[in-house]
Amino acid sequence: MQKRHADVVIIGAGTAGMTAYRAASRAGKKAILVEGGPFGTTCARVGCMPSKLLIAAAEAAHTARHTAAFGVHVDGTIRIDGKEVMQRVKAERDRFVGFVISDVEGFPADDKVLGYAKFIDDQTVQVDDHTQIRASSFVIATGSSPFAPPELQAAGDRLIFNDDVFEWDDLPNSIVVIGAGVIGLELGQALSRLGVQTTLLNRSDTVGGISDPMVREAARKAFCDEFNLQGNAKVTATELVGNQVVVHYEQNGNAQQVKADYVLSAAGRMPNLKKLSLENTSAVLNEKGMPAFDKNTLLIDNTSIFFAGDVNHLHPILHEAADDGAQSGKNAAQWPATPEPVRRRASMGVVFTDPQIMRVGAAYRDLNENEIRIGEVDFSSQGRSRVMLKNCGRLRVYADKSTDRFLGAEMLGPAAEHMAHLLAWCLQMQLTIDQMLAMPFYHPVIEEGLRTALRGARR
Structure with a gap:
């Protein structure tokens, strides 16, 4: 077991973690960046960029189908080649990820440790079974992961998440999307426009997080006119039938079901906390393992640990994660000086x-x-x-x-x-x-x- 010392340890090399590392290093402190998974941020690898690539293909298909109103007639059938669509999505995705990896490769080798970190005590983390690092302060920037409600588990390998979509070599024939939030709506509409028979089930009548009833009604009409969006649909169970999954749901007191090649869970994301062993620190944890922390400075109560990016579940957006990381890295570097709050931009x-x-x-x-x-x-x-x-x-x-x-x-x-x-x-x-x-x-x-x-x- 190698024993090391640092001023600041940053756990997680996504947007918030990389920004925290740079901030701590600029402050003249010895910072070590620990990463257990592949380098490349959530945005570049499975989030913002690949989803926009899929959406761009869908917009091209939609535009090609709707030219007649302008007096422009596209003769013949609009043909969508799913393999070519996914080939471009993955190739461009890998290009964006490559830029991130290039940035990480520019960090000194001595400042990077590969493996999953867990806390031994308030001042020590152990990375897998090979390294222990003692530090004055820490930044947790482990991000979040999609989760599936229990009623979807029986779908087995037909249950997928947005991460899985961007590994497809071809488009499926049909899919059921669970959740009409940002991810569900974006992917659901894109897949529908690319010729995938799409059903989107949402347990309430909300759409895309809209709270204004007049704007929400306009959204429901727009999307329902285009693809099969079902509100107030509560999923009760799933089952495998051959190579397809059957999704059972209740809507307005009536039992319904829909069959598809896959069911995509877009029901939300959970902070990546399980592997950190925060119970070994002085942090106060709730029943879900979430630590109590100051939402302004992001300092976890009773510790010298800062909580930055998607993992804190406050503002799961890239530029907010970057702001979290920059201030957390600076605060960690200046520890035990009183931490400064993150300067929030207009939301x-x-x-x-x-x-x-x-x-x-x-x-x-x-x-x-x-x-x-x-x-x-x-x-x-x-x-x-x-x-x-x-x-x-x-x-x-x-x-x-x-x-x-x-x-x-x-x-x-x-x-x-x-x-x-x-x-x-x-x-x-x-x-x-x-x-x-x-x-x-x-x-x-x-x-x-x-x-x-x-x-x-x-x-």
């Missing part, structure tokens, strides 16, 4: 469906309707959207009644990813509705729809 979230979904700042559910003014726009009649035949969706913006300050927005519609950035910048600058309306709006652009909604909020 936003985007779902890369078509139409896209976005939320900025306060969601509808977070607000008291008696204290706000709401402005909205229906994109069915918005000029540029109609030009492009992307005229679907609704934007609702929320402003404080007393101060006129912009508070947040929810949207389903075209170019929502760009609208999200525009509104997030306004929110971070603490602009009022009048100040936002004083900004320039070109013509004809989708952003003119935002001006309509802002004018409604001002009235």
